[in-house]
Amino acid sequence: MWGPLSRSLGRGLLAAAGRRRRGYARLLLAGPRGGGGGGGRRGTEVTTKPPRVGQGRSGRGLCVVALAALSWFFKSAPAEEEEEEEDDVNEVVESPPSETELKIIQMLKRAKLSIMKKDPEEAERILHEALHLAHKANIKKAIIYTYDMMANLAFMRNQLEKAEKLFKATMSYLLAGGMKQEDNAIIEISLKLASIYATLKKQEFAFAGYEFCISTLERKITKEKALSEEAMPAEEKDNTRLLLGMCYDSYARYLLDVNRLSDAQKMYEKALQISREIRGERHPQTVVLMNDLATTLDAQGHFDEAYTYVKKASELARQIEHPELHRVLSNMAGILMHKASYVEAKYVYEEALKEAELKGDEASIEHIKEELTELASSRGL
Structure with missing residues (x-):
């Protein structure tokens, strides 16, 4: 796929576990990619011959449902983005941090740097150390954040079965901490899992995953429409709609891949409508x-x-x-x-x-x- 890709890793999930935050779906990364080429700066590229027709993200004969964040959500300026990534890591622990917590923070920052330098092996090694330390100290937020980073890293490297287990572990900790199934952070992980099942040709799980994400968000949006600006800012409502648009988009690519063309068309039309209404024609x-x-x-x-x-x-x-x-x-x-x-x-x-x-x-x-x-x-x- 070739939409502009997110430059962040794991952003927003840990924060969503502790408090409400805008821009949930920015944590979605470039995953295994189909269709060759790409405008993203990160992610494992799958080299394929472009199809005769459909020089977009949907190569016929490829399973192209793995996610990219694309441009569904606003992108920060580079300086702002670096500052936000710094804040996300710092939110792993409570303030003031202990010596152990400071050590975990430094590990996570080093892991992010290794990912930026395209050294996934070193990043994975550091993350395993951070996870071991977080478990030993029983720091729940650090455990969640590290699992999420590990899951996204595996996803980027096309290690889909490993990514599946890590995303499930992340979701289990979030749900155990009181997060509801309709929370956007849970939907994001569910969407990634659906794309993994689609790529692995686990059709029953893929369809169930996409339908869960879409039906849950559609119900949620219906409820949010009735809320006043004071109860829920318009920007937060838009974020939920954009996440739904991302779900429609990903599901459409999957439906196209399994040759359910008319259904794919309907999903693309819905995704396009949301993008036009919130992001604009250009x-x-x-x-x-x-x-x-x-x-x-x-x-x-x-x-x-x-x-x-x-x-x-x-x-x-x-x-x-x-x-x-x-x-x-x-x-x-x-x-x-x-x-x-x-x-x-x-x-x-x-x-x-x-x-x-x-x-x-x-x-x-x-x-x-x-x-x-x-x-x-x-x-x-």
């Missing part, structure tokens, strides 16, 4: 969803409707200088081929190739060149 995530919806429509043979969406996505991508413009253009060219607009498809592929070369996206470059070669041999273009 937000990068809105553009991504337009492109993915176009892919789904194209796969069903609705070529004209697909073209309408992908053309709009390409126009917006140009305006906002979207980092994945070349993939949107490649997708549009594929749809034009299905519409038998071969000359126009050639021009769009050529533009996509130039953009892909500027971005250094080798997988997309290879794919686009193959399509141009096919056009030249079969259509004489």
Whole structure:
């Protein structure tokens, strides 16, 4: 998948365990990725040949339901983000911290630094030490935070069975501490688990997980609508809706992967509506969803409707200088081929190739060149 990825690790979960906080879903990381390429700065890349159609996040024949945070939630400026990460680690313990607690904090900071330096083995080693110390001292918040970091790290490294166990351990501690099942932090973990089951082809668990997340959030949003601004700020309500949008998006990718195309279309339409209403038409995530919806429509043979969406996505991508413009253009060219607009498809592929070369996206470059070669041999273009 190729939406802008979150730069944080484990952010928000520990804080959510102790108090209400905005931006819950920012803790979602880049997980195992399908579709090749990517605009994210972290995460384990899965090298795949881009599909002929659907140059967004949804490679046909791939299980592409593993999560990325994308741009559903606001991103902080770098300085603010570093400060927030610092605050999150400091919240592991009560104030004033003991010598043991200070040692755990330093370990977690070192683990985060190792992840930033792309040294996951060192990060995992440090986290195991921190977890051992937290258990020995019985510091519940530190245990939860460390489990969450370990789970996300395993998720990033495509160690899905390990990630599953660690996410379950994190959830168990949160629930044992009094957190309710409808809390956004629990939904986020459930969404990750659903994506893991989908990737592992555990279909029954995947469907149950997605349906739990979506039905729980839909009920929650209905209740929140009746609350006044004083009882619940609009921003917090929006965060819950954005998390629902993320669930629709992830579920749509899974449904597309298992060839339930009309159901995937409905989920994408719902996700797109939320992104438009809260983030706006020009937000990068809105553009991504337009492109993915176009892919789904194209796969069903609705070529004209697909073209309408992908053309709009390409126009917006140009305006906002979207980092994945070349993939949107490649997708549009594929749809034009299905519409038998071969000359126009050639021009769009050529533009996509130039953009892909500027971005250094080798997988997309290879794919686009193959399509141009096919056009030249079969259509004489």
